[in-house]
Amino acid sequence: MAVRKVLILGGYGNFGKRIAESLSAIKGITIVIAGRSIKKAEALCEALSEKGALAELSAIAIDIHSTQFLYQLKTLAPDLVIHTGGPFQGQDYCVAKACIDIRSHYIDLADDRRFVCDITNLNDQAKDKNVLIVSGASSVPGLSSTVIDQFVNQFSSLEEIDFAIAPGNQAERGEATVRGILSYTGHPFKVLNDGQWVNRYGWMSARRLNFGKVIGRRWLANIDIPDLELLPKRYKGVKTVSFQAGLELPLLHLGMVFMALLAKIGLIKDWSIFTRLIFNASEIFKRLGTDTGGMQINLKGFDENNKPKAVKWILVAEKGIGPYIPTLSAIILAKKLIAGSIDARGASPCLGMYTLQEFDEEALPLGIYHYTEVEHG
Incomplete structure (x- = not known):
């Protein structure tokens, strides 16, 4: 499944905007910056465009807790959803399950112990739909x-x-x-x-x-x-x-x-x-x-x-x-999915999913x- 449309939940937030900035340098993909404020999402799209973004950018207002969330997700039909909308303490897997339902890959930046460790409960469902569900794609x-x-x-x-x-x-x-x-x-x-x-x-x-x-x-x-x-x-x-x-x-x-x-x-x-x-x-x-x-x-x-x-x-x-560090795992995995260089499917914590050399390729240019x-x- 080729990844050509990427939806970033919390896309204008502290981590989301850095992920959007990095991925916007990729030509031939569409990045949808999403959050509860359409004005903030549109403002980031405009800022990235002014910086010379090569990706196509769009903004949308989305609330993951809304009853309309699954409908919106189906309508958008993203190939990959990156969930940055913390805190993850106390969250359920509604976003990840919705992604499985529409056959979209999913990456989050969760740091909550139970949220990340128990993501494997979705492994069989993810494999059945041939998607990759990754939790904890962050510093830890x-x-x-x-x-x-x-x-x-x-x-x-x-x-x-x-x-x-x-x-x-x-x-x-x-x-x-x-x-x-x-x-x-x-x-x-x-x-x-x-x-x-x-x-x-x-x-x-x-x-x-x-x-x-x-x-x-x-x-x-x-x-x-x-x-x-x-x-x-x-x-x-x-x-x-x-x-x-x-x-x-x-x-x-x-x-x-x-x-x-x-x-x-x-x-x-x-x-x-x-x-x-x-x-x-x-x-x-x-x-x-x-x-x-x-x-x-x-x-x-x-x-x-x-x-x-x-x-x-x-x-x-x-x-x-420093705030770029927690985003690099998600950026690396997203780029691998976009390039079609990762074949893993199922649901798992982000453990050993890339190399230190791949990290350096993203980190060193940032200093x-x-x-x-x-x-x-």
Whole structure:
């Protein structure tokens, strides 16, 4: 099935507009930018056209929660739907199911653990309709699994995966992302630690980690992501998988840690109901800090000689380019579908669906780069 029409849900949002920008450079396809505001969708179409877009662009108002959504989707008849409309916490699979129904491929940028991990429930339906349904085509687990796949064969036994994301305070952020994080702030979730599944609490266990000379040391805290469940299954023998993220400004970061404590002891049930207030408050500090962020993945285990080995992979994004990182997995997969170079069908999380070389082809022109440090013994 040739992909010639791409529908981007949330197409003018923080991530959607970056995906639209990248795909608009492809001649011979149509990109439909969709969201609840037709004015914002039309404005992005106009902006991309002024920048010399080669793709045909159109705008439409769509609400995925509307009773008219399936009808609109059938009328549009896209070959690929890219769903960026978070937060995905609490969402059902109405969009993915609708795509299967009309025989359209589907990619989302979800980071919610249950949403991404349970997408396999749609596998048989997707295969029956010969479509590809991918969830989590973002920094995690899309990029994280690609990086680990690059190094896993260098270990005779991979024992520990410890990774983190540290965005710059000045980098553009979306309210939906904040809402998703707040939904589990102070709440327990399971992680694999030294071979045992134990509870960790969202936005707690604060620590500082060195991201190298460009980024420096950043505060981190626990974040619940699909990888905590997916990676122990993918990489057999791993005993510990941990993930954290943080805010660059210590005041904001430690304030979140305190909020997590209040939720843990039961004084606040759900911080996400205050998302708008918290998001607006954080914007007051937007000019502080830097526009530089990154990602770090630490792998520990044993080499072919059964000697201890550690690999540290660090990704750096300067000049406010960091928000492009979560979009690159979806962009890579969309381009592969458009080129007809991916034959996979069914429904699955985005695990090892592209190579690090393919990532670099998209990342390096943006100024996003990475380097590796290896220790033996």
